[in-house]
């Protein structure tokens with residue numbers, strides 16, 4: 473497996489992929505490890521997780537550099553990502569026991585009835601490259617602490633990150649087999665998932681990958697959690713603070729080079745403030761610093777690979793051909809590496825890629841609507857349903873509009889973000905299940921009824 477630096481196109485390293493025998497050995501280790509791990513007191517599992525958080529903090533720069541080299545994330549955002557991973561470790565180290573506390577039920581006389589939460593076993597995690605550390609810790613912190621063991625199949629373009637994450641758990645003192653990385657391509661996933669020792673799967677990535685994993689898991693009757701991207705609306709109402717909305721909107725679209733499932737993608741703007749908002753928004757987008765991702769000042773780095781850039785540009789090209797107007801950007805940058813400029817499209821026709829597909833890069837589509845009802849209608853005019861952001865000076869109005877938007881996470885006067893304290897996930901083709909917070913740790917447990925007389 474080759475790791476290629478998307479800022480230069482150079483190959484950084486080549487990793488030997490795991491053989492079938494390696495995968496079999498990993499499955500056997502996971503199975504063995506589970507028996508002992510599930511018996512470890514929860515308190516001890518929490519303590520180990522807290523150590524994993526310390527390991528992340530101690531090696532923050534090294535892990536951040538690895539992400540920047542392998543997928544082009546600006547270094548300052550890579551450092552923040554490692555810190556966020558340490559935060560999710562701290563969070564579950566502190567709260568797992570409370571989240572997994574047995575729950576009592578009204579019981580008949582003489583009986584004591586509870587739900588207790590027990591781990592399922594080895595969980596396969598198929599993860600993407602866009603937040604190569606965060607996506608993994610988002611599943612590993614809760615699921616391991618609940619007593620499951622983890623098998624990571626990371627995206628093929630971030631093998632160094634995949635290895636480094638396994639090292640974090642080893643360095644923290646996790647027993648052998650509790651967390652393992654499988655360096656395999658997507659063609660190996662079906663067999664691993666079909667193996668009897670694997671009990672469940674979680675996938676973050678594209679719709680096709682999610683459907684493939686869900687269909688095998690369905691065949692095998694194994695539980696899945698899917699987080700499959702979105703086309704989040706960013707709704708600007710006529711009473712919004714336009715400066716703040718424009719500044720936050722530019723960031724919400726272009727953070728991580730625009731390669732985020734919860735990035736603001738469709739800007740739905742009330743006609744009374746449309747011109748004013750668009751002018752400020754384009755100014756904000758143009759002011760972002762694009763360039764070398766190793767530079768601390770860089771805000772937008774390259775796309776994660778030349779192929780992904782080509783796919784994105786094809787979506788822009790098709791949208792423009794269908795009638796969209798380019799307000800800024802719109803062509804790959806004339807420089808070494810997979811750089812695409814922050815771009816804004818207006819007059820976006822219904823049904824073109826910028827309207828109906830996920831644009832996984834720094835390209836915003838703006839839409840003008842006549843009133844609040846039309847704003848809600850446009851926000852909901854998508855098969856996705858991950859996040860949404862609503863901007864208004866009136867909090868109650870914001871609450872009402874946010875309630876009317878079909879999405880897993882809605883924010884008023886704030887960009888959509890994932891936070892260990894708050895459940896995260898989507899509806900529609902954005903997937904199902906919830907990660908983080910209490911629902912996150914309860915996704916892969918046996919909610920066992922215990923009736924004692």
Ligand code: NDP
Pocket residue numbers: 598599600601602625626627628629656657658659661662676677678679680681682684685699700701702732733830831832
């Ligand atoms: P993929 O969904 O292809 O990759 C994500 C993970 O799924 C990788 O580990 C990949 O492995 C694996 N995978 C891919 N196909 C299958 C399959 N048939 N069965 C099992 N596992 C599979 O994303 P891409 O990197 O190709 O990006 C394409 C698009 O997906 C993006 O443009 C974006 O729209 C969306 N995406 C959404 C993300 C999100 O956060 N929700 C994250 C990444 C992408 P391998 O790398 O070996 O192919």
